[in-house]
Amino acid sequence: AQTVTQSQPEMSVQEAETVTLSCTYDTSESDYYLFWYKQPPSRQMILVIRQEAYKQQNATENRFSVNFQKAAKSFSLKISDSQLGDAAMYFCAYRRGDSNYQLIWGAGTKLIIKP
């Protein structure tokens, strides 16, 4: 069975600096997708970034980028120029590449931004 592990329950970063959140996963599949979701205090789950396993190029969305290491089964999220609005829980999620729509979730990392 696939699993997703986020080993950092909490991280803090100074405003305007860069922080990296870790995520590792375990799968025997070769075709899959990975996601990072943000959950601010409002509880709303917001998709931050996504990555196809067959693409070697790391996904980037503005200040958010990933470091996808397929052989190591690692999918870390880098947030550059951290802003106060980035404070939230961040969840890593995995989906198999076939018609299975189910997401497997990590336990989350709480990100604190220090002004």
Next chain:
Amino acid sequence: NAGVTQTPKFQVLKTGQSMTLQCAQDMNHEYMSWYRQDPGMGLRLIHYSVGAGITDQGEVPNGYNVSRSTTEDFPLRLLSAAPSQTSVYFCASSSVKGQFYEQYFGPGTRLTVT
């Protein structure tokens, strides 16, 4: 588009009571699902549906029922509430077109069972 809507936002139940959490989406998505979120854990899938009239169990289905009579609506029923069902519940929907099957979430329902 309203996206995915859930009602109520908060609910307190006594042990043994039943209730229905409502979920609706206006994006014509085929796939809908219910998750629960507990402290220190990722979201866990309760039930899901790949289309009207089709439902299936997820990881933690016990104590919950679902039905999908229309594409838009996917209610979650708690049959006899227990304190272990105290949690935040999220409904999500996804199109099965494209490749990512990106899931869109409702705002959640915080349920407390006393």
